[in-house]
Amino acid sequence: MENLLSKMEMSVLVEMDGDLRFHEFVVPPCNANGTETPSYKPLEDISCAIAYVPVEGRKRNELSFRVCPNTVIKSQIAGSDNKVDGCFTSEDPESKTLDTSRLACILEYKLNPLQEVENNKQALSASVQIMNDDVRRMFTYGITIIRDRVTLWYHSRSHSMISEPFSFVENPQLLIKVFMSFLFATEEELGYDPMVTRDAKGDYIYRIPSTEQGQQRDRFFLTTASIAEYRSNNITGRMARVWKVVECHPSGAVVSPSGPSHVLKDVWLEDSALTEAQIQSQIFEDIQRFFRDKQDARYLAFERLRPSISDLERNDRYKKYFIEIMADYEGERTKPRSPNSERKRRLKQYRVIFGEVCEAVGDLGSVGEVADVLSQAIVALRLMYCAGWVHRDISSGNILAHRRSSSSPWQAKLSDLEYSRRFSLNSDRGVAGDPKTGTPYFMPHEILSSRYIVPRQPGAQKPKLVVDDLTNGRRPQPRGPPPVYNFQHDLESIWWIFVWTITCRVSHDPSVAFGRKIFQNLMDPPLTKLNFLEDPISEEFMGCLSSPLQQLASPLEVLRCFIYDAYLYHQTANDLADLTSYIDAHQGFATFFEGVKLSQEHWGDTMLVTCHRPVASTTMVPTPNLSEPTRLKRPRDDDAHVADAEAQRPKSRRSKKARGKT
Structure with missing residues (x-):
């Protein structure tokens, strides 16, 4: 110096x-x-x-x-x-x-x-x-x-x-x-990340270390389109990006011009969090363990459904209900905080390559396609249930659909497993005690409202107030522990996706207006949403639907009543911890989709408004005209000793003149 x-x-x-x-x-x-x-x-x-x-x-x-x-x-x-x-x-x-x-x-x-x-x-x-x-x-x-x-x-x-x-x-x-x-x-x-380079056109080349047959080598993937980018006013956070990619050489030259495209997800995770590949591997191991016990009550019950458990077991066919993970990589960790910081939270880079390029169920073009994919999604949830896992973030963006050609049928793929957990009511493990996770549009009633559904009082008594009530007072009743996420909650989200599809995604103004009262990106749910599950579906709902879809109102009401009664039964029977107590819920959802399939020729071709399509990486994803569901995850970790960009809520700066400078 x-x-x-x-x-x-x-x-x-x-x-x-x-x-x-x-x-x-x-x-x-x-x-x-x-x-x-x-x-x-x-x-x-x-x-x-x-x-x-x-x-x-x-x-x-x-x-x-x-x-x-x-x-x-x-x-x-x-x-x-x-x-x-x-x-x-x-x-x-x-x-x-x-x-x-x-x-x-x-x-x-x-x-x-x-x-x-x-x-x-x-x-x-x-x-x-x-x-x-x-x-x-x-x-x-x-x-x-x-x-x-x-x-x-x-x-x-x-x-x-x-x-x-x-x-x-x-x-x-x-x-x-x-x-x-x-x-x-x-x-x-x-x-600057040494694992990512930028070519002259503005596309990115990701380097993913990989091990194949015991040999370590680097694989390279060139971005060709942006599928999803979660823009934020905050600096901290997951900053998930999802790209359509092709495998390439280090120079960016495509390995095979006629080769398939893949999907690359780039996200920041908690340093201690399991990766999607690790979670999927554990779920598959638990599914295999379940298959070996053919006397399990769930095995016997689900053998009568289609596809049967034995069909899913044969040649590992169950894997087709989950998105294929080709390769993944844990990258850099964020730097440690100041020694004076109260929290030591660190994040890590995570990149994962998925084998198939899929459509989200929220982007499918017709109600019939959505129904077909959702009916398969409950098979994936059935498999997770048999493995003892809950997904905890079922949404229109996490249920995917893949097909080999435009004339092939859709195959459902369950994705975004990072919030999945083994089910347990024990607060020391599993999902008990976790904060709310998920997408408010489709979040289960009990999780969103932070209370269990319990039987209502049989009758109201005439209110009466006496002086003793005021002098002696009543101690406030402590609020009970928040509900533990269970297997029926995952299924309930499927119901919400179906309702959202036939209201908010159709080109029918009365339906959209009705849906917007129900589906709001709020962690404190409006009464309209809570009442929609607890009360019988109203005539207003049936009247707002477009003509072909009105015949779905009755089956959805039957399923709503089934969901609500199942919650009440769990409370009266006190059997939330009993894994076999959720068999009926899965059978009920299978029956629902089997039933609506019979009338699908009348409403299945109803076209839907598409939220977004994959676009070139040099342009922006267009903003949809309808309200899109937004994922609201864990509460953010604020640190009083750190000047956090989120706390500042910065706004875009305009010109010098706009702020009074010359």
Whole structure:
């Protein structure tokens, strides 16, 4: 560092009263001239001086520092129009825009200390855009300056951290260290994932380490379309991305142009969480164990259903009801938090390659197709039940359909097993005590309302209030423990998906209006949704349906009554822990789909509005006209000692003029 300072002293540093100062920043910048950019423009010269001084053991990277207050950050995210005051970027200095893939660190400055909160929000908004838009980004950095006070920001998927502020006027050596760290850092140190590269067209090449026949080799997959991207206003979280991919060479050249496409899911998981491949493997082992006990009451009961248990066992046919996992990879972990942090939560990268490109049941084109796939989905749930597992996140996006050609029948595939658990009422294991998980549209009544369905009082008594009631009082009754997720809950979600399909997904205004009162993305459910399961289906529901679908109202009412009565029976019999007590529920759902199949020729061709289709990776997934279900998972881990981007709720920054600057 001393050698570096001596080489820079003649160009940008000056000694004053025994202390070093930057030539252009002998005193803190002020708002005397009414503008900010000229005040901070000398930072470019300081950066250039640092860049030309060799650093032992380090190679100069392609980054340069720019002060660019009117330059838009170019993005694939619709509606993102952030502008930053400065940045470290590998972009051409003459470029009129900034590409998120080339932005290593953003900078925001203000001369007015009263604008510090606004400054922070603008920096966070830009960081959110970068983390959402660039697949390769594991973490990113930011710098905010208020007059001469510099604060450094670090953002990852598990947490954000900020430094103590320092004065770059009084401590120019520290600013030199910061700038030097960016100018001589490797791509990986800057937060770029070495397992993902970006080609000239903007598509990504994922490297997946794989072991085949005892030999380890890398496989490469090129993204060809975006199937699902869960955009967020937050930096922390899962940030799940789902791509349509083809296998390729490291260069990006496709291995076989006529070869099949696959699906790649890229997500951040809790560090201690089992991966989807591990969970599926455990479920398969438990299914095989179940097959060996042919005297199990479930085996005997389900042998009479179609397909029979013995049919599913033969040649491992049961596996066709689950999506095929070709390869998977656990990648980098997020950095540990500060030792002073109360929580030590870390996340890990997880990439999994699925063999089949499927359609979500929420994207199928007709009611008949949905009914066919849902009738197969209950077979997959039956298998999980036999294995002793509950799925806990049955939704229109997790039940998939695959077919070999447009003339082939759909085959249901159950996916997204990461929240699946072995069933147990013991709070020390299994699903007991877990927070709510799932999609509110389809979440089971008891889980969403946090209470068991119990028999209603047979009759209301005339209310009466006496003085003794007021003086003696009544102790509030403690709320009981939240319901434990059980096997019937998974089945109930199938019912909700069917109701949602024939109301919200049809091109029939009365149906959509009715459905929107029921299906809302709220963890505190509206009474309309709770009552829809507890009370008989109303005439209003039948009247809102399009003509061909009205004949489904009666079967759905019969199934609703069956679901409700089954919950009541579990409470009166106190048999929630008895695995065999859920046999009737599975048989009832099988009977429902067998029954509605008889009239399917009358309503099966009813066309549905499609939420989305896979689109090219260079464009955005279009926003649907109808309300789409949204997954709301575990409560977020907030940390009072960490400046978390989620807590700030940053909004997209517009132009300088919009915020009163010239």
